Amino acid sequence: MSDMRLIVAGAGGRMGRALIRAITETPGAVVAGALEAPTSPLLGQDAGTLAGLPPSGVKLSPDLWALSAEADGIVDFTVPEATIANVAIAAQRGLVHVIGTTGLTASDEAVIKSVTSRAIVVKSGNMSLGVNLLAALVKRVARSLDAGFDIEIVEMHHKAKVDAPSGTALLLGEAAAAGRGIELATHSARGRDGVTGARKSGDIGFASLRGGTVTGDHTVIFAGPYERIELTHKAEDRMIFAHGALKAALWARDQGPGLYSMADVLGLSDI
Numbered sequence: 001m002s003d004m005r006l007i008v009a010g011a012g013g014r015m016g017r018a019l020i021r022a023i024t025e026t027p028g029a030v031v032a033g034a035l036e037a038p039t040s041p042l043l044g045q046d047a048g049t050l051a052g053l054p055p056s057g058v059k060l061s062p063d064l065w066a067l068s069a070e071a072d073g074i075v076d077f078t079v080p081e082a083t084i085a086n087v088a089i090a091a092q093r094g095l096v097h098v099i100g101t102t103g104l105t106a107s108d109e110a111v112i113k114s115v116t117s118r119a120i121v122v123k124s125g126n127m128s129l130g131v132n133l134l135a136a137l138v139k140r141v142a143r144s145l146d147a148g149f150d151i152e153i154v155e156m157h158h159k160a161k162v163d164a165p166s167g168t169a170l171l172l173g174e175a176a177a178a179g180r181g182i183e184l185a186t187h188s189a190r191g192r193d194g195v196t197g198a199r200k201s202g203d204i205g206f207a208s209l210r211g212g213t214v215t216g217d218h219t220v221i222f223a224g225p226y227e228r229i230e231l232t233h234k235a236e237d238r239m240i241f242a243h244g245a246l247k248a249a250l251w252a253r254d255q256g257p258g259l260y261s262m263a264d265v266l267g268l269s270d271i
C-alpha cells in the first residue's frame with residue numbers, strides 16, 4: 001500500500017510539532033500538509049524546521065481545502081472551533097480524521113457524530129497506550145466496587161492548558177461510570193468551591209491542577225471505608241500522544257465509516 005499522506009492541523013503548536021516528528025520517523029506515513037490558523041504568524045514557515053528537523057518543503061498553510069486535494073488523512077490537535085470546521089472538509093474530501101482536540105462541547109460532539117455515517121473519525125481525549133490501558137483498568141475496578149467507594153479523578157497539566165477537566169480525566173470518568181453502570185453526565189461533581197455540602201454518594205469527582213511544564217498526570221482514586229486504591233498515569237513526553245495518533249490514522253485507513261476510539265484502535269474495547 002502507498003504511504004499514507006497526512007495533514008497535521010495545528011502544525012505550529014506543541015502537539016503539531018510532535019506529530020511532524022512522529023510522522024517523519026514512521027515508515028508508511030508522510031507529511032502531506034501543515035495547517036495553521038489564518039491569523040498565525042507562523043504561516044509560510046517550514047513544518048520540518050519548526051519541529052526541529054531539517055527543512056521538509058511543507059509550508060504552514062491556512063487552507064485545508066487546498067491541502068486536502070492530495071491527502072489521505074488529517075491529524076487534528078487544535079482548538080474546538082478549528083476541529084469543527086475541519087470535520088466538514090475532511091468528510092467531504094474522504095479523509096480519515098484523527099481528533100485529539102479536547103474541550104469539545106456536547107454540540108461539537110454531535111457535529112462530529114453526524115458525519116460518521118459517511119466518514120472515518122477516530123477521536124480520543126488521550127491517544128497514549130498507557131492511558132487507554134488505565135481506562136480499561138478503571139472500568140474493571142469500578143465494576144468490582146460498590147458506591148461505598150467514592151471515585152475522584154485528579155489531573156495536573158502545564159500552565160498553558162486552556163480546558164478543564166482534561167479530556168483524559170473525562171475519558172477516565174466515562175470508564176469509571178461505565179464500570180459502575182451509571183451515566184457520567186448525571187453523576188459528576190466538578191469545580192467544588194465554598195460550602196458545597198457533603199459529597200453526594202455515587203458522584204464521580206474531578207479536580208484540575210495547572211502549573212509549570214507538566215505533560216499530563218492523571219490519578220483515579222477509589223476511596224472507601226479505611227482503604228484507598230489509586231491508579232495513576234504520568235505522561236513524560238508528548239511523543240506518546242503523537243505516536244498513538246499516528247497508529248490511529250494508519251489503522252483507520254482500513255476501516256469503514258464510523259466513529260472510533262483509541263480503545264478500538266488498540267483492541268481494548270471489550271475489557
Ligand SMILES: NC(=O)C1=CN([C@@H]2O[C@H](COP(=O)(O)OP(=O)(O)OC[C@H]3O[C@@H](n4cnc5c(N)ncnc54)[C@H](OP(=O)(O)O)[C@@H]3O)[C@@H](O)[C@H]2O)C=CC1
Nearest residue numbers: 010012013014015036037077078082100102125126127241
Ligand atoms: N488527545 C490527546 O492525546 C491529546 C490532546 N491534546 C489536545 O490537543 C489540543 C492542542 O494541544 P497543544 O498542541 O498543546 O496546544 P497548542 O496551543 O500548542 O496548539 C494548538 C495549535 O492549533 C492552532 N490553531 C488554532 N486555530 C487553528 C485553525 N483554525 N486551524 C489550524 N490550526 C489552528 C494554534 O494556532 P495559534 O496558536 O496561532 O492559535 C496552535 O498552533 C488541546 O485541545 C489539547 O488538550 C494534547 C495532547 C494530547
Ligand SMILES: O=C(O)C1=N[C@H](C(=O)O)C[C@H](O)C1
Nearest residue numbers: 102125126161166167168216
Ligand atoms: O493539553 C494537553 O497538554 C493535554 N491534553 C489532553 C487532555 O486534555 O487530557 C491529553 C494530555 O493529557 C495532554
